Amino acid sequence: MIAPDQKFTRSPAIVSVDMEGDTIAMSIEGGNYYGIGGVGARSWDLLETPRSLNDLTAVLCQEFEVKEAQCASDLGPFLERLLENGLIHPA
Amino acid sequence: MRYLVYGLLLESELPLPELTPAVESGAGPDVRLRLVAPEYTDLPDGMKIDRWTQARSGALRLEVPKVGIFLVTDGRDIALAPNPQADHSSLRLFLLGSAFGALLMQRGLLVLHGNAIRIGDRCMACLGHSGAGKSTLAAGFMQRGHSVFADDVVPVTGDGRAIPGLLRIKLWQDAADRLGIDTRTLSRVEPAVEKFTLPLTGTPDSGALPLRWVYLLHPVDDDGITLTELHGMARFSPLHTNSYRPHFLERLDLRQQHMAMCAALAPQIRVVEVRRPRHGFKLDALIDCLLADMAAHP
Numbered sequence: 163m164i165a166p167d168q169k170f171t172r173s174p175a176i177v178s179v180d181m182e183g184d185t186i187a188m189s190i191e192g193g194n195y196y197g198i199g200g201v202g203a204r205s206w207d208l209l210e211t212p213r214s215l216n217d218l219t220a221v222l223c224q225e226f227e228v229k230e231a232q233c234a235s236d237l238g239p240f241l242e243r244l245l246e247n248g249l250i251h252p253a
Numbered sequence: 254m255r256y257l258v259y260g261l262l263l264e265s266e267l268p269l270p271e272l273t274p275a276v277e278s279g280a281g282p283d284v285r286l287r288l289v290a291p292e293y294t295d296l297p298d299g300m301k302i303d304r305w306t307q308a309r310s311g312a313l314r315l316e317v318p319k320v321g322i323f324l325v326t327d328g329r330d331i332a333l334a335p336n337p338q339a340d341h342s343s344l345r346l347f348l349l350g351s352a353f354g355a356l357l358m359q360r361g362l363l364v365l366h367g368n369a370i371r372i373g374d375r376c377m378a379c380l381g382h383s384g385a386g387k388s389t390l391a392a393g394f395m396q397r398g399h400s401v402f403a404d405d406v407v408p409v410t411g412d413g414r415a416i417p418g419l420l421r422i423k424l425w426q427d428a429a430d431r432l433g434i435d436t437r438t439l440s441r442v443e444p445a446v447e448k449f450t451l452p453l454t455g456t457p458d459s460g461a462l463p464l465r466w467v468y469l470l471h472p473v474d475d476d477g478i479t480l481t482e483l484h485g486m487a488r489f490s491p492l493h494t495n496s497y498r499p500h501f502l503e504r505l506d507l508r509q510q511h512m513a514m515c516a517a518l519a520p521q522i523r524v525v526e527v528r529r530p531r532h533g534f535k536l537d538a539l540i541d542c543l544l545a546d547m548a549a550h551p
Contacts, residue, residue, distance in 0.1 A: 177509050179516035184486035188512055192503055195493070195512070197486035 381470030
């Protein structure tokens, strides 16, 4: 479980590019490519600087038509997946 | 001897009569091909890619049994140690394919695997796995009067232009039969492989042309032809899979460059997945379909 005030940021070995609003990311150390789409791509943008789940929720609720509770509940698993795949790390 | 190939001035110690000779000028060559003894092709710090290939940033070594060893460095030098029994067509096949493919990647180009057909003042690329029908389709376009811009190796610049490649198509015997081409008068691409070189009609274009359409060919167990446009991140995987020798990228330390170039190219291209019937090629219908798609999405 992601602690809502734990800050995360992109892992240093990860580079990413924009592809028509989606993000393609890879580790410069080798391995898979990752595709991050939709609202996730905006979260990825924001994670360029250290952000917590609460930080991201605050921004996304302003930019998108989504209720805070829904947003937070979607972001948790999304951040977990980024973490599991080494795309982000605790800041 | 000097030649023009893939937009580059090549100075070669190996005669390459298939290539366009370059006019003597004061300019230095872009690429040098030297014939060397095998020990000059060693790459001690190369990391293994497969049984025949090692590479590290800036250098790739390819050893082809009974043909020769190619060491390609810094996008500028090819050292070739030919096997004494190597026949010229095999040497040329691997030189102009894998070796030059690696060289073009080292020079910062995005190299795709497929054919490029000139359409007006731009070009379209046909990509797909072996047997997907790329060569047959290209030959079909040619018979309809469109010139084939590149075959097998399709180099694309950072600003999205495809560089004219070699003017020949590798044709399988059955594809040739389908097109009514008599293969007896053609030279075999590789001795003992049933693929032939068809000299292409049309003059080599001197300039690179913007790449506008990319068609991904998939043979399926269906009767119809369907076209599906791909958007966003869905475009990346097929561009990567259909790049020339994508397994070279990691050891050459070119994955990041490759990814960035795919992203830079994406906004200007229409990428379409084409499902065509596996049995009964329907070549004319397929060409009509693609021409209509290109007309509808200029």
